[in-house]
Amino acid sequence: MRGLQVPSFYRKMLKDKIDLLLEDCFEQRSDLFLIDFSVTENNEISVTIDGDNGVKVEDCMFVSRHIESNLDRDEIDFSLHVGSFGATSPLINARQYAKHHGRTFTIKTYDDKFEGRLVSSNEKFINLVWKVREPKPVGKGKITVEKSIDIDFDNIKEAKVKIKF
Numbered sequence: 001m002r003g004l005q006v007p008s009f010y011r012k013m014l015k016d017k018i019d020l021l022l023e024d025c026f027e028q029r030s031d032l033f034l035i036d037f038s039v040t041e042n043n044e045i046s047v048t049i050d051g052d053n054g055v056k057v058e059d060c061m062f063v064s065r066h067i068e069s070n071l072d073r074d075e076i077d078f079s080l081h082v083g084s085f086g087a088t089s090p091l092i093n094a095r096q097y098a099k100h101h102g103r104t105f106t107i108k109t110y111d112d113k114f115e116g117r118l119v120s121s122n123e124k125f126i127n128l129v130w131k132v133r134e135p136k137p138v139g140k141g142k143i144t145v146e147k148s149i150d151i152d153f154d155n156i157k158e159a160k161v162k163i164k165f
Contacts, residue, residue: 014076015039018067022047025066032059035085035092043078048085050096055084091159097121104162109155115162116147125150126159 022034032055035048049055049063064082071078091097100118105128107114116130127150133142 010076011039011041011043014043014045014071014078017071018045018047021067021070022063025063028066029059029062032063033093033095035096043076045078045080047080047082049082050085050093052095052099054099060084087163088160091161094121094123094153097126097159100161104164106160106162107151107156108158109151110157111155114149114151116149119148123153125152126156127151 018037018039022037026032026034031053032049032051035050037045037047039045045067047063047067049059051059060082064080067080067082085092085096091100097118098121101120103118105114105116105118105126107116107126107128114128114130116128118126119129120127127148129146129148131144131146134145135141136143
């Protein structure tokens with residue numbers, strides 16, 4: 001029955017089964033990947049996905065159908081929500097950065113804060129560039145200088161794409 005709390009060992013079994021179903025799902029669709037999933041005490045299943053080329057409604061439907069068709073509602077009652085990663089949400093997975101090359105980011109590290117254009121990324125770090133006005137080395141006035149930094153993923157506290165309107 002929905003609304004009743006399910007013992008934790010049943011929830012663990014359900015979570016393990018969903019984990020396997022998601023692995024199978026992403027083997028079939030290698031362009032999609034998991035950001036997060038959870039199962040509450042009331043068997044409310046929530047799955048958040050992202051994709052190398054973004055996520056369409058059809059992609060969410062594919063994941064949802066794959067899970068639902070492999071779970072028996074007579075065995076255990078559940079609700080399922082499959083959604084895409086939000087445009088304003090902080091990036092979590094190193095794989096998410098590749099589709100955002102060329103976009104402006106706000107990056108908070110454990111030591112500092114940066115805003116710049118994402119030039120490159122790999123499984124270890126990202127590279128940001130930005131322009132800043134600095135005093136001329138000789139004489140009066142200022143010049144525009146391009147700065148660049150490599151930031152290790154381990155040092156990123158929060159990374160958000162800066163949305164421009």
